Amino acid sequence: MIDSQEAMDYLAEKLTDDLVVASLGHTKYEIFEARDRPENFYLWNAMGMAPSVGLGMAMAAPERRVAILDGDGALLMNLSTLATEGWRAPPNLIHIVFDNRVHHMTGQQPTATSGPADLAAIAAGAGFSHAERAETLAAFQGAVDRAYAGEGPWFIQALVTQAKRGGRPPKSPTLLRHRFEAALGKG
Ligand SMILES: Cc1ncc(C[n+]2csc(CCOP(=O)(O)OP(=O)(O)O)c2C)c(N)n1
Numbered sequence: 771m772i773d774s775q776e777a778m779d780y781l782a783e784k785l786t787d788d789l790v791v792a793s794l795g796h797t798k799y800e801i802f803e804a805r806d807r808p809e810n811f812y813l814w815n816a817m818g819m820a821p822s823v824g825l826g827m828a829m830a831a832p833e834r835r836v837a838i839l840d841g842d843g844a845l846l847m848n849l850s851t852l853a854t855e856g857w858r859a860p861p862n863l864i865h866i867v868f869d870n871r872v873h874h875m876t877g878q879q880p881t882a883t884s885g886p887a888d889l890a891a892i893a894a895g896a897g898f899s900h901a902e903r904a905e906t907l908a909a910f911q912g913a914v915d916r917a918y919a920g921e922g923p924w925f926i927q928a929l930v931t932q933a934k935r936g937g938r939p940p941k942s943p944t945l946l947r948h949r950f951e952a953a954l955g956k957g
Pocket of ligand 1: 793794795796797815816817840841842843844845870872873874875876881
């Protein structure tokens, strides 16, 4: 099992001018505490929508790498998005799921990945050129390194512990949008 903080800290170090869209759960709190930056677009309440937003970003900004940081519960709520990502297949897209196998935010109800659901296999079947499942920090780091060294779309399922960090990003959508647009030079 991967310590969620160590995984997110490793990823945060890799970011250059990448656009990041963070899912509504603890993934968002983790990346906010690991490395808040204007290029991070945090979703509040919009469960399942991070990959839909991130796919749009990747297609609209092909010159920038786009990292979708997702939760298992959120992705399972909008699983069909994997088919669209695999079909449109932007080479600048990396979709990482921090899979803690529960809905941590709402009381730790188990998700389908606590059972047989294999998100990496589903992503591969949906057309991702690379889809890996990481159960150790070394495997996660290796997958991230490979994703950063070549073209995607990449899907990484990281089996993580439940997050302990809980720092809250700004909640104003207007503020988040404006600072994101400014970072893109479109403000
Ligand atoms: C459509 C919808 N249903 C339910 C919720 C309530 N909700 C907020 S976060 C969450 C769980 C998210 O689970 P996961 O993506 O696995 O992230 P974690 O909480 O484990 O970090 C739920 C059910 C919501 N925001 N939207």
